[in-house]
Amino acid sequence: xxxxxxxxxxFCIGLYCVVRKRNIIKIIIGLGIIEYAVNLFFILIxxxxxxxxxxxxxxxxxxxxxxxxxxxxxxxxxVIGLAVTALLVAIAIRIHDKYGTFDITKIRRLRG
Amino acid sequence: MLPFFVVIPLACAFLISLLGKRIKxxxxxxxxxxxxxxxxxxxxxxxxxxxxxxxxxKVGGWIPPIGxxxxxxxxxxxxxxxxxxxxxxxxxxxxxYMERFTDKWKFYTLFMLMLAGxxxxxxxxxxxxxxxxxxxxxxxxxxxxAFGTEAEELEASFKYAIMGSVASSFILLGIAFLYSYTxxxxxxDISLVLSIKEPGLMVSFIAVLFLVGFGLKAALVPFHAxxxxxxxxxxxxxxxxxxxxxxxxxxxxxLCRVFFNILGVSDKIFFVLTIxxxxxxxxxxxxxxxxxxxxxxxxxxxxxxxxxxxxxxxIGSPLALLGGLFHLFNHAIFxxxxxxNSGAVEYSTGVRDLKRLGGLNSRLPITGFTGLLGAMSIxxxxxxGGFWSKLIIIIAAVQAGYFxxxxxxxxxxxxxxxxxxxFLGFTFFGKLDDAWLKIKEVPWAMRFSMIILAIIxxxxxxxxxxxxxPFLQSAVEVLLSxxxxxxxxxxxxx
Numbered sequence: 001x002x003x004x005x006x007x008x009x010x011f012c013i014g015l016y017c018v019v020r021k022r023n024i025i026k027i028i029i030g031l032g033i034i035e036y037a038v039n040l041f042f043i044l045i046x047x048x049x050x051x052x053x054x055x056x057x058x059x060x061x062x063x064x065x066x067x068x069x070x071x072x073x074x075x076x077x078x079v080i081g082l083a084v085t086a087l088l089v090a091i092a093i094r095i096h097d098k099y100g101t102f103d104i105t106k107i108r109r110l111r112g
Numbered sequence: 113m114l115p116f117f118v119v120i121p122l123a124c125a126f127l128i129s130l131l132g133k134r135i136k137x138x139x140x141x142x143x144x145x146x147x148x149x150x151x152x153x154x155x156x157x158x159x160x161x162x163x164x165x166x167x168x169x170k171v172g173g174w175i176p177p178i179g180x181x182x183x184x185x186x187x188x189x190x191x192x193x194x195x196x197x198x199x200x201x202x203x204x205x206x207x208x209y210m211e212r213f214t215d216k217w218k219f220y221t222l223f224m225l226m227l228a229g230x231x232x233x234x235x236x237x238x239x240x241x242x243x244x245x246x247x248x249x250x251x252x253x254x255x256x257x258a259f260g261t262e263a264e265e266l267e268a269s270f271k272y273a274i275m276g277s278v279a280s281s282f283i284l285l286g287i288a289f290l291y292s293y294t295x296x297x298x299x300x301d302i303s304l305v306l307s308i309k310e311p312g313l314m315v316s317f318i319a320v321l322f323l324v325g326f327g328l329k330a331a332l333v334p335f336h337a338x339x340x341x342x343x344x345x346x347x348x349x350x351x352x353x354x355x356x357x358x359x360x361x362x363x364x365x366x367l368c369r370v371f372f373n374i375l376g377v378s379d380k381i382f383f384v385l386t387i388x389x390x391x392x393x394x395x396x397x398x399x400x401x402x403x404x405x406x407x408x409x410x411x412x413x414x415x416x417x418x419x420x421x422x423x424x425x426x427i428g429s430p431l432a433l434l435g436g437l438f439h440l441f442n443h444a445i446f447x448x449x450x451x452x453n454s455g456a457v458e459y460s461t462g463v464r465d466l467k468r469l470g471g472l473n474s475r476l477p478i479t480g481f482t483g484l485l486g487a488m489s490i491x492x493x494x495x496x497g498g499f500w501s502k503l504i505i506i507i508a509a510v511q512a513g514y515f516x517x518x519x520x521x522x523x524x525x526x527x528x529x530x531x532x533x534x535f536l537g538f539t540f541f542g543k544l545d546d547a548w549l550k551i552k553e554v555p556w557a558m559r560f561s562m563i564i565l566a567i568i569x570x571x572x573x574x575x576x577x578x579x580x581x582p583f584l585q586s587a588v589e590v591l592l593s594x595x596x597x598x599x600x601x602x603x604x605x606x
Contacts, residue, residue, distance in 0.1 A: 087254055
């Protein structure tokens, strides 16, 4: 049970980082933390203590196995996360070109 | 034929990215043919839904609770038609408009990817697939918002990307909780398992996660901050797509599907939706009045109109759902028309500031007239489409006993009329500035899209007459069937 709580705490740390930090790069890192917390949570759902991979072999039966579906889903989620992070970093570089700073309090041309 | 809704735009995106740079005009032709094919397919799907009620496609031949499925029912086909109409007209418009930017083929590639994502969200029958398609559409739209790569556009795109990604994480967390609770990802199967289990705190917690996630995508008021930056910064065709269909598919449609058909609606959820809808309605409208940038005003207006739709869904009676979905259709048409108008104004004058424009009606007669029709329709002037949908929503609110909210809705309609009159007055009427004496009407492709959208705007009221009504009614029935959805889907498989 404690793992799940820790996982949600990690999620909240990421959320805090996105909401409170002023540096664009730190915000991106915060987003990464959120994504990893969710992925970790997904993996934990499928985990069974002492479980093993659910591979059917001839003369053996798997009694206690780990759920493989969340692992497949997390692989997809990681790839999506990679795409988002790459896009965000690319935008951050362009923003630095235009504004000359990473500080979001100074990047405020849009208002209203 | 269901996979074609995703395959066609994906194939177009692939071909355009591969060949678009070498062969000139190929990207224009391919993108337009692709969206035309999607429009025809979506219109054809109306007939299919009329005959069969529901179609289920089994991906790879695996039977759904184990394999992935795609589902076409009344609501899906309704949404597919909206996406088909708007995306086709927007690509026609882009032929001329996007000449101002370099690398048109990159634009079309991203556009088709976004389209594939949106159509995928609509036809998907699997919750995780819905998430994947949602992310495809979102990532393409983050890039499209930054397409101009000016300072403001990058800033808006960054803000949008961060908030959108946080929303996606909430949705994924919701899916993780739902999977741990029901051990399945198929939407119909989840709904079946949940109807057997006792309703507990877990379902409410999941509902909150989904509400935050999809609410952020739909720009409901506590989560709206990204929209007024992101939508005006994108090129005009993309603003039309984002405001016209994107927030509705990723926000409203997904919210409807998850709450009505999977989690099941309760009084609490209806109450929350009503309150959120009313707040968005009020705040969006009052913030819109103060704007002097045309596109920014329209963006706030989108928040207000989405509020109307969510409010109607929150009332939850059959009439209100009809009104909400009808307003969704109308809003898709006239908001994309208005954004295309603003694009036409910007195309010929290069200015978006209301204070510097004026009297353009003599120079841009077609833009002016279609803009007038769009603005009158959105503010609810009688013969036009917007009037009927707002009327239905208000009647339904009175019938359900929400007298105060109904009067607020009427008040907001008047405020809407006020800021659209401000837009018309400052842009098309009044004295012509000397600077704009030499401008000409926009090219034919842009005119074509605006005229067609204006015609649809005028005739949408006809959707309520008995012959055409099944189109709306079948969508409403899907929402009304609620948890029955699972037995309908499993009935279609056997």
